[in-house]
Amino acid sequence: MFYDHVGVMHGHRKQILKGNKAENWPLFAHRPHQSPSAQDMLDAMEITGDSRSQFHVLAVDDSLIDRKLIERLLKTSSYQVTTVDSGSKALKFLGFQEDEQSNPDTPFGSPNNHQEVEVNLIITDYCMPGMTGYDLLKKVKESSSLRNIPVVIMSSENVPSRITRCLEEGAEEFFLKPVRLSDLNRLKPHMMKTKIKNQKQEEDQEDLKISEIQSDEQQQQPVQPPSPQPQPESQPQPPPPPPALLLQHNNNKRKAMEEGLSPDRTRPRYNGIPTMV
Template identity: 65%
Template sequence: MGVIAVANAPLHVLAVDDSNLDRKLIERLLKTFSYHVTAVDSGSKALEFLGLQDVEKLPSFAPNDCQPEVEVNLIITDYCMPGMTGFELLRKIKESTSLKDIPVVIMSSENEPARINRCLEEGAEEFFLKPVRLSDVDKLKPYLSKNKRKNNDEDECVSNDKSRLKYDDVEARSMEERKTFPENQSC
């Protein structure tokens, strides 16, 4: 169900903020670094985009098995939003086995050390104070490149597994041939 990443595709950031002005600002800053940006105005829309929208509605739905339709390399979210806070969004992402490795950055206009520490303890990579500046966005590079390398490493592992399957298939056919034609055996 997930989309395979193209080698030189731009890194994709999901920006979540209920303020249109702040959303446009973060989108413009991210595009300065040539990131592909999807901007949404709520935590529930972010979950919908990530494929987790109906977790509460469907009791038989397995949130750990879902895969997003598109690859997201980083999520940046406002802390204070109506409905679902950025902190609640962070927790839902970190609880999902398929999404937990996506780096999450929280931003807020309120400099509350307890809030900042709580977000970082729950798995946020960074906590930015608004208004977000170009220098803040520059701090995202290590998280984006780490996530991209991880995805590439996983692709390589899958490739090796496929090679192993082909080898096992050849080995199994070879053993069948030996049983059928014992005179062809060497040694």
């Protein structure tokens, strides 16, 4: 159960239970090896009739005062909230593993490598000792299983280059601290967008299966079929050309799907080049 998982979080179990929300948590809070389909989520939302209480936000801040504040702000806006005091605890809560990227042989769906509690949005402070909010953002966006979770950065300093860097790395919003109730109105569209995108991925799953099979065939037949056109690029290609990673993961549907179907998450990066807002 996710209680055990949360119990590891050094007392944050208490915070969650204090809100008396444990029994109202998403119906799919316990998800051993499978993610809920978007349809499951939509169904769950319809049953309760309160869509916002189905959104779970993970708030990360090293300052206790600011954790209290953001927790209250989010709860007042009817979100479910979990707070942690560091980026590393946030990653632990999300079920992130360091070697997820470097070891492609790790079978996806192993219990350690999985988010047991659905998190619909991460809101994190920028300036924290150890792992900064920017480091956390990068780790989330580089992780195939977490990159679809929208990330919002908060900072007390209005540094344009910092804001640009975070947005380029894939942050959805940048809030100046102290965060106000009115800022939180900007969260919901990002969570809705992700839900819709997840649903679209479910629908595309069938198409992808076909393309995986075809890419297998392509791999087994390195000789190009005879074609009247000399350039293979100009040929109409029914399946999208699979990236190299995808070929290694044909037994790994969800991972392959996220590698192949999230081009909009991969924003251009201009590391090292100063940019203006």
